[in-house]
Amino acid sequence: MxxxxxxxxxxxxxxxxxxxxxxxxxxxxxxxxxxxxxxxxxxxxxxxxxxxxxxxxxxxxxxxxxxxxxxxxxxxxxxxPNAHSAHQHLVCSRCGSIRDVRPEGDLLSTLPEGERYGFRVSGAEVTYRGICPDCAERRGK
Amino acid sequence: MxxxxxxxxxxxxxxxxxxxxxxxxxxxxxxxxxxxxxxxxxxxxxxxxxxxxxxxxxxxxxxxxxxxxxxxxxxxxxxxPNAHSAHQHLVCSRCGSIRDVRPEGDLLSTLPEGERYGFRVSGAEVTYRGICPDCAERRGK
DNA sequence: ATCTTGACTTGGACTGTGTCTAATGTAGGC
DNA sequence: GCCTACATTAGACACAGTCCAAGTCAAGAT
The missing domain is CATH 1.10.10.10 (Winged helix-like DNA-binding domain superfamily/Winged helix DNA-binding domain)
Incomplete structure (x- = not known):
């Protein structure tokens, strides 16, 4: 920035x-x-x-x-602000906090031609869902 | 349903x-x-x-x-309502309409252990972005 | 350095989406 | 058919974001 x-x-x-x-x-x-x-x-x-x-x-x-x-x-x-480096997001289902992550593979290529319904597909974004360490700990109380 | x-x-x-x-x-x-x-x-x-x-x-x-x-x-x-059949979404960036799609491969497995930051990861959802046929046509006018 | 002007900022009103509450209604067990 | 705990209702409220008219100011011109 x-x-x-x-x-x-x-x-x-x-x-x-x-x-x-x-x-x-x-x-x-x-x-x-x-x-x-x-x-x-x-x-x-x-x-x-x-x-x-x-x-x-x-x-x-x-x-x-x-x-x-x-x-x-x-x-x-x-x-x-990290717009210039390709990445995806890992989101805590409990508190909503976000981490940047870098998965393997080309996600766009996972959508076969026959599944595109005439759309001009320009991108794919992945949201991984989970529970962050802080929330996992707090839950015990 | x-x-x-x-x-x-x-x-x-x-x-x-x-x-x-x-x-x-x-x-x-x-x-x-x-x-x-x-x-x-x-x-x-x-x-x-x-x-x-x-x-x-x-x-x-x-x-x-x-x-x-x-x-x-x-x-x-x-x-x-289609909650009982795994699928992802293809969203039109222009009008917001959604199609259900079924990509190939296991998306969760694309996130390596080293990229999980202590999260207990439970799922991954993909949103493919594109322009739907209707909007692509309308744009010409 | 000062002027000028159109772009920028401001506060507050307004909209859309969703939640909460207290009063009323009703499904289903008896 | 009665009872009661659960469901529904209308409307107030909350939150995120947008819009607007009026005032301010960055930066090019002089």
């Missing part, structure tokens, strides 16, 4: 303090915040930032392909 | 007109209605049915494993 701001400027985007802060919040590995979590962390650095701006900026980053939108359940979408 | 009502009764569920109607609406292949669509169709047969009851009944059917809950985007969840 480090040079993201430069890339944005290269595409004609104004560099505002708000966009800088949102990009900084999303920097890192295994980061999968909800919009509200991004807002909370952004507010810590820039108290007057508004919810609408966080949503706008996240939407722009997604449209540019810099950030992935992940909706693993009916709850809030999460934003994954 | 035909004997679903009997199975429900066997598990101590009361057979009410509302539950019957919701189960009837969900009967069929390639059915993936949202809760609101279920409500609309149920209302056509039983005008006084309430939204809360539709949500309650859908939740019960999911808890019993008779129906699958599918959330492929941030929009409304969809309900898939």
């Amino acid at each position: 480090s040079d993201l701001l430069e890339r944005l400027r290269g595409r004609g985007f104004r560099l505002t303090a708000q966009r800088r802060v949102v990009a900084e919040v999303l920097d890192g590995d295994h980061v999968h915040y909800t919009a509200d979590e991004v807002l909370a962390r952004a507010t810590a650095r820039l108290p007057e930032i508004s919810r609408a701006t966080v949503y706008n900026t996240l939407g722009e980053l997604v449209a540019l392909g810099e950030v992935l939108e992940v909706s693993t359940d009916g709850r809030a979408k999460r934003y994954d | 035909s004997d679903l009502l009997e199975r429900l009764r066997g598990r101590g569920f009361r057979l009410t007109a509302q539950r019957r109607v919701v189960a009837e609406v969900l009967d069929g292949d390639h059915v993936h209605y949202t809760a609101d669509e279920v409500l609309a169709r149920a209302t056509a047969r039983l005008p006084e049915i309430s939204r809360a009851t539709v949500y309650n009944t859908l939740g019960e059917l999911v808890a019993l494993g008779e129906v699958l809950e599918v959330s492929t985007d941030g929009r409304a969840k969809r309900y898939d």
